[in-house]
Amino acid sequence: MGRRENKLGILGWLKLRGYTIEKLMYVAQRISGVGITIFLLAHILNVGLVYAITGELWEPPGIIGKTVLVILGIIVVFHTFNGVRLVLAEYGFTVGKPRRAVYPYEMTSLSGWQRLTVYLVLIVFIIILYFWIMVALNLLGW
Amino acid sequence: MKESTKMLLHYITGFLILITGAVHLIANNLVVFNWIKDTLWYPISQGILLAAVLYHAMNGLRVILVELLPGSSSGKVISIILIVVGAIFFIFGLYFLLVLFGGW
Amino acid sequence: MEESEIEKIKFKVFRFNPAVDTSPTWKIYEVEVDRSLTVLDALLKIKEEKDPSLAVRYSCRQAICGSCGMMINGKQRLACFTRVLELNSKVVVVEPLNNYPIIRDLVTDFSDLFKKEKMVKPYIIRDDVEEMRNPTGMYLQEPEELLEYLQFADCIECGLCSSACPTYSTDHLFLTPMILNKAYRFSVDSRDKGLQYRLPIIDSEHGCWRCHFAAACSSVCPKGIDPAKSIQLLKKMVTSVNIFKRMRKKEVQLTLRPHAAESPV
Numbered sequence: 470m471g472r473r474e475n476k477l478g479i480l481g482w483l484k485l486r487g488y489t490i491e492k493l494m495y496v497a498q499r500i501s502g503v504g505i506t507i508f509l510l511a512h513i514l515n516v517g518l519v520y521a522i523t524g525e526l527w528e529p530p531g532i533i534g535k536t537v538l539v540i541l542g543i544i545v546v547f548h549t550f551n552g553v554r555l556v557l558a559e560y561g562f563t564v565g566k567p568r569r570a571v572y573p574y575e576m577t578s579l580s581g582w583q584r585l586t587v588y589l590v591l592i593v594f595i596i597i598l599y600f601w602i603m604v605a606l607n608l609l610g611w
Numbered sequence: 612m613k614e615s616t617k618m619l620l621h622y623i624t625g626f627l628i629l630i631t632g633a634v635h636l637i638a639n640n641l642v643v644f645n646w647i648k649d650t651l652w653y654p655i656s657q658g659i660l661l662a663a664v665l666y667h668a669m670n671g672l673r674v675i676l677v678e679l680l681p682g683s684s685s686g687k688v689i690s691i692i693l694i695v696v697g698a699i700f701f702i703f704g705l706y707f708l709l710v711l712f713g714g715w
Numbered sequence: 716m717e718e719s720e721i722e723k724i725k726f727k728v729f730r731f732n733p734a735v736d737t738s739p740t741w742k743i744y745e746v747e748v749d750r751s752l753t754v755l756d757a758l759l760k761i762k763e764e765k766d767p768s769l770a771v772r773y774s775c776r777q778a779i780c781g782s783c784g785m786m787i788n789g790k791q792r793l794a795c796f797t798r799v800l801e802l803n804s805k806v807v808v809v810e811p812l813n814n815y816p817i818i819r820d821l822v823t824d825f826s827d828l829f830k831k832e833k834m835v836k837p838y839i840i841r842d843d844v845e846e847m848r849n850p851t852g853m854y855l856q857e858p859e860e861l862l863e864y865l866q867f868a869d870c871i872e873c874g875l876c877s878s879a880c881p882t883y884s885t886d887h888l889f890l891t892p893m894i895l896n897k898a899y900r901f902s903v904d905s906r907d908k909g910l911q912y913r914l915p916i917i918d919s920e921h922g923c924w925r926c927h928f929a930a931a932c933s934s935v936c937p938k939g940i941d942p943a944k945s946i947q948l949l950k951k952m953v954t955s956v957n958i959f960k961r962m963r964k965k966e967v968q969l970t971l972r973p974h975a976a977e978s979p980v
Contacts, residue, residue: 473733473817479679481813481884487790488879488931491943495881495929499675506668513661513700517707549629556622558928561951564944567866574939578947579930614924615950615957677920678886686920 489579490587494551501548508541539605546597547590554586621670624663631660654712661704669697724748724799726757728769729810732819742766748799754807755783755794758821770820778937781873785821786810791875791935812878825874831890834916835898840909852971860905860965867900867945869938876932876942888921892932892942895923899949905967910956918957923949 477484485493519527529535557563558578563586565577577583634656638647647653676689723745731739744765746757755773762769774780776795783794788808799807815823841847870893877883877891890898898917902910917923926946933943956962 473731473739475811475813475815475817475823476887477813477884479885482881484813484881487934488929489934491928491930492881492934495927498927502668502671503675506672509664509668510700513704517703520707520711545632549625552622552625553629555928556625559622559947559950560954561948564947567863567941567944567948569862570866570869570939570941572939574936574941576930576933576936576939576941576944578928578933578941578944613918613957614920614922615918615954618924618950619954619958674925678882678889678925681886681888681921 491579494554494587494590498548498551498555501544504544505541505548508537535605539601542601542605543598546601547594550590550593554590557586558583617670621667624667627659627663628667631656631663635660654708657708658705661701661708665697665701665704669693721747721749722800724757724804725806726761727806727808728758728761728821730769730820731817732768732770733817746799750798750800752799753795754785754787754792754797754799754809757799757807758794758809770818770822772822779871781871784812784873784875784878786812786878791878793873793875793937796937812874814878814880814884815874823874827887828872828874828877828891828893831894832897835890835894836909836913837897837901839901839904839907840912841906842908846969852969854906854967855970856905856967857965860967864900864904867896867940867942870896870900870940870942871938873937875935875937876940879931879935880926881929881931882925882927886921886925889925890916890922892926892946895926895949896940896942896945898923899945899952902949902952903964905965910952910962914953914956917949918953923953926950 482496482499485496516527519525529538554563563582565581565583568577634647634653637644638653639645670693673689673693676693677686680689724747726744726746727741728744729739730736730742744761746760748757753776755771755776758769758771759773762771771783771794773783773795775782778793778796781793784791785794786792786809787794787797788802788804791812794809809821811817811821811823815825815827818824872893874893876896877893880889880892882889883891895917898913901907902913923946926943928943928947930943933941936942952962
């Protein structure tokens with residue numbers, strides 16, 4: 470008699486329906502982290518090789534390059550602010566004190582200070598996104 | 612190195628990137644602040660940025676890979692590969708900084 | 716007298732018997748439910764009236780034993796704790812819990828979790844052997860000391876948290892929220908002196924640091940344990956002990972009590 474392995478695998482990361490916003494922020498933090506790493510390695514190689522071959526400092530090329538940098542800016546801002554929120558939560562500053570579990574249960578890690586920092590991150594992100602898009606449209610020449 | 616040390620360093624380098632990265636972006640993109648690139652502190656801060664961002668990125672990749680490919684020895688293999696990749700990029704970047712700012 | 720409304724709800728139940736089937740199937744049963752009927756009641760009705768071959772784990776039917784955890788309409792829930800009509804759905808999809816091997820139909824295998832629970836030493840560890848052998852008193856705790864761990868001690872070990880955890884869905888070596896919660900419950904207890912014995916397994920590559928605060932565990936916990944909170948507090952404790960070499964924990968005092976045999980009648 471065998472058992473059927475029932476692991477969701479990486480699709481388990483994408484199962485967001487029915488869970489809280491913190492799970493979405495976790496997925497976004499991972500994806501943005503990987504995206505920034507790919508850019509980082511390409512950027513180091515790019516600037517270094519261009520300087521080694523031509524002796525000139527690299528400049529963001531044309532409209533495609535500038536668009537990539539605009540998107541990168543958005544991703545970096547999200548990753549940074551969410552990262553600060555995660556450090557505060559993971560060292561126990563915003564998750565709240567243990568309390569008696571009395572029905573209907575209120576999970577302090579999903580409410581109170583921690584949830585406030587989630588909203589702060591989203592609000593600040595949207596504000597900076599607005600200004601960044603204005604600056605970016607300016608740089609792109611629109 | 613214990614796991615808790617590795618993660619504390621991850622958060623500390625994150626904070627360092629926040630500061631030195633902001634200096635990098637401002638000094639390179641806003642013409643009014645271009646003078647920062649001529650100061651002594653700029654290459655030092657860029658050296659710190661290079662080390663911090665490579666540690667943060669490689670440790671982040673290590674955490675993701677260790678979760679996707681768990682195994683008794685896979686942790687060591689993943690760590691070694693990422694340390695090597697990080698070291699290569701660090702040496703490359705450091706050489707660039709020394710040539711650009713040190714006049715080598 | 717008000718007649719309670721009776722509705723006909725379709726239950727789409729995951730069926731798989733590894734002794735006979737090669738792949739899972741879905742069977743649809745129609746059950747008449749009223750306001751108070753729980754998903755567990757409906758499943759037992761199905762077993763009684765329509766299909767006795769359905770395998771279901773259940774025991775107390777009052778959300779205290781932790782046996783009847785399953786995926787109901789895509790979310791981890793206790794079947795006895797979920798009223799059918801509160802799901803607001805004409806079709807209720809019932810599947811076994813994610814991330815655990817399936818033994819049959821809705822029954823899953825929890826042996827991985829129990830193996831990890833043993834590794835984390837879920838009991839009070841003390842070193843005063845003489846006092847243990849010949850007790851002269853009690854270790855009484857102040858209300859603040861009790862509150863440090865009481866919430867995390869209420870765990871019924873239903874396994875819903877670990878099923879929801881995104882880390883556990885890819886990393887089978889992860890200690891899981893249920894076990895990390897237990898490790899914290901004992902480590903922060905003022906009567907316990909055993910954190911050093913648990914540290915190697917907690918502060919390891921697949922220990923508390925593979926939690927990234929997705930908080931899916933807390934969002935499905937049926938008893939208000941908040942395992943996400945206990946894991947973050949565990950990280951704080953582990954870092955404090957390893958990096959700063961100190962732990963802000965009150966040590967419980969021995970309250971001397973005369974033995975019953977020695978006290979005057």
